[in-house]
Amino acid sequence: MEPKWVSVKEAYTMPVGSVLTVRGWVRSRRDSKGISFIELNDGSRFKSLQIVVEAGVVPEETLKQVTTGACIEATGVLVESPAPKQPVELKLQRLRLFGAADPETYPLQKKGHTFEYLREIAHLRARGNTFGAVFRVRHALAYAIHQFFHERGFYYIHTPIITASDCEGAGAMFRVTTLDIENPPRLPNGAIDWSQDFFGKPTYLTVSGQLEAEALALALGKVYTFGPTFRAENSNTPRHLAEFWMVEPEMAFYELEDNAQLAEDFLKAIIRYVLENCQEDLEFFHQRIDNTVLETLEHVATAPFERITYTEAIQILQKANRSWEFPPVWGNDLQTEHERYLTEEAFRKPVIVTDYPRQIKAFYMRLNDDGQTVRAMDVLVPRVGEIIGGSQREERYEVLLQRIREMGLREEDYWWYLDLRRYGSAPHSGFGLGFERMLMYITGMKNIRDVIPFPRTPGNAEF
RNA sequence: UCCCGGGUAGCUCAAUCGGCAGAGCGGGUGGCUGUUAACCACUAGGUUGCAGGUUCGAGUCCUGCCCCGGGAGCCA
Numbered sequence A: 001m002e003p004k005w006v007s008v009k010e011a012y013t014m015p016v017g018s019v020l021t022v023r024g025w026v027r028s029r030r031d032s033k034g035i036s037f038i039e040l041n042d043g044s045r046f047k048s049l050q051i052v053v054e055a056g057v058v059p060e061e062t063l064k065q066v067t068t069g070a071c072i073e074a075t076g077v078l079v080e081s082p083a084p085k086q087p088v089e090l091k092l093q094r095l096r097l098f099g100a101a102d103p104e105t106y107p108l109q110k111k112g113h114t115f116e117y118l119r120e121i122a123h124l125r126a127r128g129n130t131f132g133a134v135f136r137v138r139h140a141l142a143y144a145i146h147q148f149f150h151e152r153g154f155y156y157i158h159t160p161i162i163t164a165s166d167c168e169g170a171g172a173m174f175r176v177t178t179l180d181i182e183n184p185p186r187l188p189n190g191a192i193d194w195s196q197d198f199f200g201k202p203t204y205l206t207v208s209g210q211l212e213a214e215a216l217a218l219a220l221g222k223v224y225t226f227g228p229t230f231r232a233e234n235s236n237t238p239r240h241l242a243e244f245w246m247v248e249p250e251m252a253f254y255e256l257e258d259n260a261q262l263a264e265d266f267l268k269a270i271i272r273y274v275l276e277n278c279q280e281d282l283e284f285f286h287q288r289i290d291n292t293v294l295e296t297l298e299h300v301a302t303a304p305f306e307r308i309t310y311t312e313a314i315q316i317l318q319k320a321n322r323s324w325e326f327p328p329v330w331g332n333d334l335q336t337e338h339e340r341y342l343t344e345e346a347f348r349k350p351v352i353v354t355d356y357p358r359q360i361k362a363f364y365m366r367l368n369d370d371g372q373t374v375r376a377m378d379v380l381v382p383r384v385g386e387i388i389g390g391s392q393r394e395e396r397y398e399v400l401l402q403r404i405r406e407m408g409l410r411e412e413d414y415w416w417y418l419d420l421r422r423y424g425s426a427p428h429s430g431f432g433l434g435f436e437r438m439l440m441y442i443t444g445m446k447n448i449r450d451v452i453p454f455p456r457t458p459g460n461a462e463f
Numbered sequence B: 001u002c003c004c005g006g007g008u009a010g011c012u013c014a015a016u017c018g019g020c021a022g023a024g025c026g027g028g029u030g031g032c033u034g035u036u037a038a039c040c041a042c043u044a045g046g047u048u049g050c051a052g053g054u055u056c057g058a059g060u061c062c063u064g065c066c067c068c069g070g071g072a073g074c075c076a
Helices: A060-064 A115-120 A129-151 A210-220 A256-277 A279-288 A293-302 A310-319 A336-346 A397-406 A411-422 A435-443
Strands: A019-032 A035-041 A049-054 A071-080 A088-099 A203-205 A222-230 A243-252 A306-309 A351-357 A373-381 A385-392 A428-434
Touching: A019 A049, A019 A088, A035 A071, A049 A071, A060 A088, A115 A129, A129 A222, A129 A256, A129 A279, A129 A435, A210 A222, A210 A243, A210 A411, A210 A428, A243 A256, A243 A435, A256 A279, A256 A293, A256 A351, A256 A373, A256 A385, A256 A428, A256 A435, A279 A293, A279 A435, A293 A435, A306 A310, A310 A336, A310 A351, A336 A351, A336 A373, A336 A385, A373 A428, A385 A435, A397 A411, A428 A435
Parallel strands: A049 A088, A306 A351
Antiparallel strands: A019 A035, A019 A071, A035 A049, A071 A088, A222 A243, A243 A428, A351 A373, A373 A385, A385 A428
């Protein structure tokens, strides 16, 4: 009978004496006289499995090809390791080479590389410690998000990727077209005739599924989306991507306070899940990437978030004994330096800021009775800044219509969105979480391009 | 898009005032009975981002462009 093929992760749980087969990629090989050691990693966990090759077990020509990056199958007996660095190791009986990796050209070395360099070889970087850990945590976080909402009675819905509304105010959009851009059909006046395009009108990649999610929330009660989102802004920062993933819950009958409470419970729950299920990877991030990660996560998972209004935030900033590049003034949006001060210095924990001036927020946010502020909320966290943005939505038809008009938006583009207020309207709220920003926060990674497998940024769509 | 900083061997970096382009790691060869970023010896490896200019002479100075990073804006 063939020995059982197991993952490295499974191998570590099997009893000494088991005969088994593992398959994976060689991290390194160390030779001594008459004995070789292979570090084999298959991505199933952070730790590799040490394979011991005694003289004569493998032909020398084969062993020579077992270099960093090569893919092999190893069959042998699990034995206790005499060395302290690993409890068990695999004493090799049979080796099969799936794919060699020419050491003269293989771009990954045993030793560390800069993240900038690894971005140029994104197709290979997941084979290293850091990116293997990032992508395992990425999976765990996605799973935790679905689990959180499912357990609370939310439905996972899918909103369109292609949209015709270009006026949500969330930034520049990517156009989607099948027209011949060298020679588009034109109207008599020379303008491009979009009625001949695939959808009969100009279309774009979505910047948010929120408006459609509201429609579903006003039928199913509690829903959420978790999908790709696109922004064509020429943003060149460690916190922005042109293509990123966003989680957007939307709840009927939730007011702003319920929304904020959900956001806090949500962040705490998904952090707790990762703390409990990704210990080995998190320890790596703590040791090698950011030595504050573990305390920060433990703290956020337990300590209550701070809640202040925008007006209170401005007062705190104005009283702060320090100089600002942009002095805080009521009516202006909070600058990055302001957000960082609030969350990193004033409170040293996540802060939920609510009730922003109406002029600086989107048309769909519910107007407060003061007529000056809207029921918006941003969740700010140390180092990353704004990680969640949300609001209670304006459910009053007349007020919403007036807001659309005063923002200079075209009423006819929002006919169905207004319909939701015309027929069976209800108070409702929701928010958006930047999935990659959450991953940055959890892993301590400093650049958003290093928490997504193949980042899309201005000038870069390789891979 | 704006403001800074950078681009030299496969990788990470050094090169004084403008004067012979170097090191560590990685690779190759050999050695070493249990290694852990193994170790020891030897060895190969260069269009100094691209295009011009100044100069007896440019990695170094000047101009333009490209790319990368940090900060800002926009936002999640």
